[in-house]
Amino acid sequence: MTAALALEHVTKRFGGLLAVSDVSIEVAPGQITGLIGPNGAGKTTLFRVISGGLRPSAGRVFFEGREITGWSPHAVCRLGVCATHQIVRPFPDLTVLENVLVAAAFGSGGRLAPRSPRAEAEEVLEFTGLASRGDAPAAALTLAQRKRLEIARALATRPSVLLLDEALAGLTPTESQQAVALIRRIRDRGVTIVMIEHVMRAVMDLSDRVLVLNYGRLIADGPPRAVTSDPQVIEAYLGRALEEA
């Protein structure tokens, strides 16, 4: 089976800083993959390399066997890989429905047919629980609703692969639970999900597999339980034990 997403020796340098260093990953379709690591580990950079925002300094990116290295974000999106932003970026003067409509009208690359972008947008609002806010300007939403809108917009592009960048950050425990349920339902629709997340409980609950980045390197890869007991991972988060220093 072709991997939904594959990275081959991806490296990204910013001047002297090695943000992502020789990362190779294959993501199986239909799975939820958690991407964790300390701040500055290169997680968001890796997402941006995949979604086209950044061109890798070296290495190649494949979507369903097709090379997409260096493609523009709009092209990557229309092909079926959509990323949400860590800091939400709604179109503030458009209504919630129109925000989603932009995604459905431009990002779906013909996958909606015969459904109209508007019908799709309405369905997505229903699915994400934003239907009652459809006519509100996006600027009037609460943070939790904006996070939802960010996901709703990505969904309206009918992605095969969804990259979620800290979809839970800043949410209250209740909101967080709702978001976790939403992510699970998205997976049940057959969408492959890769999520950067700091809320460990959510990562443990949701992920089929966890990847750990530290200083741009992939230091662990496996089922959630195995990864969290990996000494290298513990060291990355907590530092070395005293007697070894």
Place this chain on the structure above:
Amino acid sequence: MRALSARLPWARGAPWAPRASALAALALGILLALVPAVAPRDITLLNLGFFTFLYVAQGLAWNVLGGYAGYVSFGYAAFFGLGAYTTALLWLAGWPPLATYPVAGIVAAAFSLIVGVPTLRLVGPYFSIATIGVGEAMRVLMLNLDRITGGASGLNLPTAVPSKTWFYTTSLLFAAVAFAVAAWVRGSRVGLGLMALRMDLEAAESLGVRTALFKNVAHSLGAFLVGACGGLYATFLQYVHPDTVFSFTESISLVLIALIGGLGTVWGPVLGAVVFYAVQDYLQTSYPTFHLLVYGVLLILILLFEPKGLAGLAERAWRRMRGAPARLAPAGPSGAEPAAPGRGGAG
């Protein structure tokens, strides 16, 4: 905000707002088209109409990129001038003036692509500054290409010109075409993309909007219309000079018209052009530079109190007359994030 959904007819069933707006425009157009029949000898009136419509057309054209997409260009004189010279040269070569206008538009649009492909990668003030450079460079270039442009002495054009009524009607037609284009773009898929990229370029791009393509389409559409206007202007004046048709004042005028009228609105440039030209025409003869002061004051008042310009003001007045609440506050509940978040850092 509700009006915005109504502006997207391809998405919504059959909204009344764009249709009412189109009907109003049609009625106004027909009324104005009757003026020459009523007053065929009133040269002052016909000239006033000619220039006003010419500005209406250009303001509308400028607004497609400047208002909808938020790319404020100070370089449209380059398109106007190229259009004027295209018509001038073809007319001298024996073409009938009317046939030269589409060519003038195409030349301007082609030039807009040459300029737009590199400069539209710039954002905000950087783009605006680049366009000033392009506009001025064109003026100086044309001044020095005296074999083609006549240089500092300009070019005299054929003296056999159509009637004032013809100019009035053609100019009105240009304004009508520009209005139709502007209104169509606003309500179309392209318009939605342009508005999205104005609010957040990166988000629009990541949701599949071909931002570079859309910006260039908007730019060349505007350039085509302004180029055709330049051609019509050259015919009217029977004379072209680089300093007039490539003047920075011409570029600024279009920005002012759209700003005064209402950035990104369909009716804004129409109202803006009327006020702009009326003020200039009324004041210039007795106080040659006083109109600049008026524009300055208007600009400050608009930026302070009504960013949507005269069109926004009109909308507010209309709502108040109908007894509806003035406007829904766009601000979110307290504690909501600011509307324009910063860039995400590395994870």
